[in-house]
Amino acid sequence: MGIIDLSNNNPTVSSPAAVPAPPPSNQPTPTVPPQPHKFRTQQELKTSTIFDNELTVTKIKYQVDGMRWTIDYFNQILNINTQPMSPDINIPSTTLKYNRIDHLDMYVNSGLPTGVATDINGTGIINAGFVPIVGDAFTATIAGGRLAIFVLTAVTKEYYNTHDIYSVDYKLTYFLDTSAAIYNDLVYKTIRTYAYDREAVNTDTPPVLLLADYKVKLDLARQPAKILGHYLDTFYDNRHRLLTLPTTMSSYVDQLAMRAVFRLSSVNDDYRLNKLVRPDTVVTAKTIWDAVIDRDPNLLVTCVNKLQYAMTTHSSLEPVVAGSYLGINYTITDRVSGTVAVPEVLPNPLAVRKAVPDPITPPVDTYIFSNDVYANNYSGALTDFELLLLDYVNGKTPRLDLLTTQLNSYMHWGYERQYQLLPILMVITKAAVSSTYSAI
Secondary structure, X not given: OOEEEOOOOOOEEEOOOOOOOXXXXXXXXXXXXXXXXXXXXXXXXXXXXXXXXXXXXXXXXXXXXXXXXXXXXXXXXXXXXXXXXXXXXXXXXXXXXXXXXXXXXXXXXXXXXXXXXXXXXXXXXXXOOOOOOOOOEEEEEOHHHOEEEEEEEXXXXXXXXXXXXXXXXXXXXXXXXXXXXXXXXXXXXXXXXXXXXXXXXXXXXXXXXXXXXXXXXXXHHHHHHHHHHHHHHHHEEOOOOEEOEOEOOOOEEOXXXXXXXXHHOOOOOOHHHHOOOOOOOOOOOOOHHHHHHHOOHHHHHHOOOOOEEEEHHHOOOOHHHHHHHOOOOEEEEOOOOOOEOOOOEOOOHHHHHOOOOOOOOOOOOOOOOOHHHHOOOOOOOOOHHHHHHHHHHXXXXXXXXXXXXXXXXXXXXXXXXXXXXXXXXXXHHHHHHOOOXXXX
């Protein structure tokens, strides 16, 4: 562009000074190769960046705008030969049938009118992992405590955090006190009943589960805290601030099991964890605990399994660590230079009242488990607990029948079994919470 001359009332544009052309070059002009388009991988699509932190989409995708409205929802079951339709008592159940979802959360931007309910319409967001259909119905309580039946008049698919959500328009159509036959017909045509799990985001499970599975999940979700509480009640030694094995005379500490408890739990789970001395050891080789926590079958086969109780002065504890174990006679070591100790464990009073099978095959010269477990050998003589362990380490879904048996019997195990097996039972139960379900 030229230079503007403002020295008079009629500004003019002067021509710019000539710029000499660069001398010709014998070198060819370099060409920049086109950069390939960077496609996001499936793993990358599973995360979203919030405040510079990578969070899994599962943890944030259920947080949509609006006020939560809890409803009971009737979702039509369609096939290629049926069309969406509104509730109708004249249509047979072979043609019109529903999945019922109890206590579903729908999000609305405005509340229902508090006056006389005559013509109520609205819009809401359903974000629960299933597809709403025009003609679906739901029941909810409105002003005055009346139960009403609403019918969906429109469904719009939208997107939020890389997954689908649905904006729905609904219209109040019936009241239960005057149209009980419509509600009874909806219930009669219900094939399966599901439950909405508001805590699904915290357990990595679908938000809508079969009602029976939801009840099982609720029970399983309570078990890890119960196991941890029982474990600390039984083995917490306030004098040493360690988890010690109840014995007749000498004091025994399995510092590897104790360290696993810290890796599998947090101080938020039980205040007593904050009082414990942090266990440490120079047993640097991978052990069964690493195989369990990392869920790695290769580690199970290759980890060191020749670990025994030995006198603390002959153990592999560093001096600074051993100072925290004053008064502890025996700890676990992989370098046994003294006499191997066999704990004289106190009897469990509950075991006396009710005898249960030994949860594991007693090991001969290996740590906690037999050689069949360390060989990942399913064809060996395995107990139910050992089958659960191998299934878990190999990435399989825990078998609910086997797990239930262990959860009902662990308080009757001997103290030595509880001391070393309950942290493993706790982590297997946590895995079952997020894998034992049937989604809609």
